[in-house]
Amino acid sequence: MSxxxxxxxxPSANQVKKPIFFxxxxxxxxxxxxxGNSVTYHGMKEDIxxxxxxxxxxxxxxxxxxxxxxxxxxxKFPDASFCIVQASCWERSYKDCDYxxxxxxxxxxxxxxxxxxxxxxxxxxxxxxxxxxxxxKTFYGYFCKDSKNVKILQGTSIFNNERKTQxxxxxxxxxxxxxxxxxxxxxxxxxxxxxxxxxxGIQVHPGDKxxxxxxxLFIERL
Numbered sequence: 001m002s003x004x005x006x007x008x009x010x011p012s013a014n015q016v017k018k019p020i021f022f023x024x025x026x027x028x029x030x031x032x033x034x035x036g037n038s039v040t041y042h043g044m045k046e047d048i049x050x051x052x053x054x055x056x057x058x059x060x061x062x063x064x065x066x067x068x069x070x071x072x073x074x075x076k077f078p079d080a081s082f083c084i085v086q087a088s089c090w091e092r093s094y095k096d097c098d099y100x101x102x103x104x105x106x107x108x109x110x111x112x113x114x115x116x117x118x119x120x121x122x123x124x125x126x127x128x129x130x131x132x133x134x135x136x137k138t139f140y141g142y143f144c145k146d147s148k149n150v151k152i153l154q155g156t157s158i159f160n161n162e163r164k165t166q167x168x169x170x171x172x173x174x175x176x177x178x179x180x181x182x183x184x185x186x187x188x189x190x191x192x193x194x195x196x197x198x199x200x201g202i203q204v205h206p207g208d209k210x211x212x213x214x215x216x217l218f219i220e221r222l
Contacts, residue, residue, distance in 0.1 A: 001124045004159040004186055010056070010201035012088050012121035016043045020105040021084040023070065028079035033111035033143060034066050035085045037121055039158060039205055039214075041066070042086075048199040057193035057205040065206070068215035069115065073222070083109045087139075091121035094135035095128070099142045111143060115218050117155035117182065119164045129167040136171055153221050155182045158214075159204070182217055185210045 015038050034040055041064075042056040050056060055064030062071075066084060073080045083106050090097050100107075122132070136154075144150045154172055157164040160183050172179035185191050191210030194203045206214055 002157075002159050002161045004204045005120065005124075005161055007200050007204045008120060008159060010038055010042070010045075010048065010050075010199070010205075012037075012092055015045075015088045016041060016086045019086040019089060019102055021086075022109075023082040023084070024074070025079045025081050028077075028081040030073070030077055030112040031081045031083070031110060032070075032073060033083045033085060033106070033109060033114045034069075035087050035114060035116040035118060035139070036066075037086070037088045037091060037118060039065070039117065039120070040086060041084055048202060049197055050199070050202055055206075055211060057197055057202045057207055058211045059196070059208050063208045063211055065211045065215040065218070068212060069218055069222075072215070072219050081109075083111065085143075087118050088121050090135070090139060091118055094122065094139075095131045097135065097139075099139070103142065106143065109143065110145070110147070111150055113151045113153070113222075114140065114143065115153045115155075116140075117158055117214075119157050119161070119168065120159055122164070124161070124163070127163065129163070129170075132164075132167050133171040133174070136168075137175060140177075152177045153180050153218055154178065155180045155214075155218070158182050158185060158206075160186055178221060180217055180221055182214055184217070185214050
């Protein structure tokens, strides 16, 4: 486990009351799905000093990486449709996840593109590389259905866990999925929120600077 993962003491359970959110034109195009964990969206959790309802630890909704990317897309495609899938529950149960129980509301979204960054909440004691790769393939299949034309951008381990990143890179090669190296976000500690929050777990999340860089890394591949 990387040092940053050890410091990520934000509980993986109960990060959201519901895991699916929609924005933009419900019937619009292109249709972009974001899949992630607390970096993508975390509901309010006052007991650890988090009062946002967006990507932890951005200072506002507009400054998290999801909404920076949304704005970039909307500037070119005003009718775009977006779906946010908060997948911390998948990270906790990637070997035997009940997809319909958690994600059925997004099953028919039919994305043209998926931007994904997951793995941080899987304890290394429970990390099985092959099961993780199989779980990712099943996860994407659930949302993509029979379509082979969905563009997928899969981020590496945001906390620079080498074993998880290796699994993600292998998964990309085996399934012809584009991998986005996001390691620079946490390599530079000024990208993180150490000076913004008292809770250590929140501190290791990207602050505004880190969120902007994370968005840029994905936008370069859009």
